[in-house]
Amino acid sequence: MNQTSAATTQPLTDSIRRVVDAGKITLPPLPNLVNRLMELLRDQDSASSRKVARLVGTDPAVAATLLRWANSAAFGGLHPISDLSLAIARLGFRQVTSAVTTLAHSGHFRSDDPVKSRLLESLWGHAVTTAMASKHIASLTGGEPEQSFVAGLLHDAGKLLVLRAVDHLETHDGADIMPPVLDELMNVLHTELGHSTLASWSVPEPICHAALHHHDEEVDPDHPLAVRVQAADAVACKMGWLA
């Protein structure tokens, strides 16, 4: 950051930390269902399509979406199915956490403002590409692919909070924040705000840690998930999904 941009953004970073600390700005949490699925699927031996279906069935909107996906061209078998256990078996029950998290997190990337909508679309492309790269890297390196997918998907969640905080400052404090300043604010703040947001959602600690450390210059072999997300983030940027 050069001196001019540091001087420009410092009061704004302070303001954003203040409104976030005061609880004026939050991201709606992921449904509790995501954490319960992660818990259930952590024990590979006891997880089953029926147990996962029982849990997913507590959220009718999610259940309906999974049924629709299971019957879609990508997964469709010879016969349409209406039973949730069968739908989960067809999708692969270990992928259900990723699907449910993707579904829930996608709601954070919507805006009525066309300019913000374009930015959010780009952030979403980066998040999904990082998630897929992270999952692939995990499968090659002995990691847990679904946890790696979720960590990749959520790693830049702090940027969404910065965007909301900027909206708040523009609406309530009359701030006029130009795109280069917004980029700088996201760069400076998104790892710490991402970490605190994910921790407040009770997301497992390794995923919070990856969000906090994915831009560290040093890689820490004691935190392989963070290393995978760092690598996946670089892959997504190389593929043109900058964020």
Ligand SMILES: [Fe+2]
């Ligand atoms: Fe990032």
Ligand SMILES: [Fe+2]
């Ligand atoms: Fe990223």
